[in-house]
Amino acid sequence: MDLLRFTTAGSVDDGKSTLIGRLLYDSKSIFEDQLEAVEESSRRRGDEHVNLALLTDGLKAEREQGITIDVAYRYFATPKRKFxxxxxxxHIQYTRNMVTxxxxxxxxxxxxxxRKGVIEQTKRHSFIANLLRIQHVIVAVNKMDLVDYSEEVYNQIVSDYASFASRLDNIIDITTIPISALNGDNVVDKSDKMPxxxxxxxxxxxxxxxIGGEENHVDARFPVQWVIRPMSDEWHDFRGYAGxxxxxxxxxxxxxxxxxxxFKTHVKAIHTPEGEISEAFAPQSVCLTLRDEIDIxxxxxxxxTNNPPEASQDIEAMICWFSNKPMPPRAKLVLRHTTRETKAxxxxxKYHVxxxxxxxxxxxEGFNMNDxxxxxxxxxxxxxxxSYRRNRHTGSFILIDPGTNETVAAGMIL
Known part of the structure; x- marks a missing residue:
């Protein structure tokens, strides 16, 4: 089965955590004891319904305030796909968490x-998805139960979003679905309340x-992570390059x-833990052996050989600033790109957006947090x-404060 990674975004109280809780619950992807703990927690809080948002909001501050603060990762699978x-x-002050x-x-x-329609946060998160080259977007019009499952309300939101999305250049597939995360309408099963x-x-x-066409299978790139030298009797002369x-x-x-x-050479063999394979493509992790002994x-x-990347010391990029300490002009930082690290x-x-x-x-003059x-x-x-547009792996980097070793920004090369 293939793997789909997806993210949720939206304004405060739009129901992101509830939607994920509903997906996990209706697809039978949570254990009974997890559900019992959520039910008990909902009772203690005085919630009218079982609060499925508690399945993802694990921090104490998140449960107390009823908001999401940190990024929560959850895993589930159906017979068709893993997720x-x-x-x-x-919240606007957690833009950096959404970028991550x-x-x-x-x-x-x-x-x-x-009830609110397309608001500033909707546009902000769509812009970030566009900036990060997420090519598929589901616009989930939630809380349809609170507008009596009105087709007119839904159509107006679809029209407003399409008008805004026409200004975005990377999103190629927009699907709009009317849902009620609280009641499960159109989340896992089709709803009979919206015929x-x-x-x-x-x-x-x-x-x-x-999602199969999103990896770049044209420009061959293999950043070396590790040189493998077993020094054993069985693999006495083995020298492989892992990455x-x-x-x-x-x-x-x-x-x-x-x-x-x-230096030029030829690929001798491609190794994996399961044995040798006849070809390797993104995003597989493999070990290459080469015909010639080269210092790598x-x-x-x-x-x-016929399709090298660009090599340059001058880099134009879009960045999102993560640190709560402002970035001063002419800041000196450490840049980490693929497996290489250098001062920058x-x-x-040029500008802020x-x-x-x-x-x-x-x-x-500088950058503040979330800029x-x-x-x-x-x-x-x-x-x-x-460029990030051509290859998300070789077109992205992070910036690190050399004094504190804190990751202060994520960047996308233009």
């Missing part, structure tokens, strides 16, 4: 309260949405170039990269 859910917070949870997602569920809705239930769509294929396809016999040294170490990259300095801050209006705010904007970086050594 990893990232339940992300809706959505950074590996194939699909985003953006919840809209049927006017002819589309699929949410779980059916999650099981069948096609995760970040793009393209590698086969025994392929000519490859080692970057940054530029962590941070080097194996690429197809912020040369120029006002994620309420999507307007560019120029003449800014998103465009910068120019200068690295100490050339970075072997592609």
């Amino acid at each position: 990893i859910i990232a339940d992300t917070p809706g 949870g959505a950074s590996t997602a194939n699909l985003a569920i953006i919840l809209v309260d049927a 006017w809705y002819k589309g699929p239930s949410m779980l059916y769509h999650l099981e069948h949405v096609y 995760r294929v970040a793009g393209g396809v590698f086969k025994p016999g392929d000519e490859v170039t080692v970057l940054p040294s530029g 170490s962590r941070g080097d990259m194996l690429v197809k 300095i912020v040369q120029e801050i 006002d994620i309420n209006t999507l307007h560019k705010v120029e003449d800014v 998103i904007g465009r910068i120019t970086l200068r690295t100490a050594v050339p970075l072997l990269h592609d």
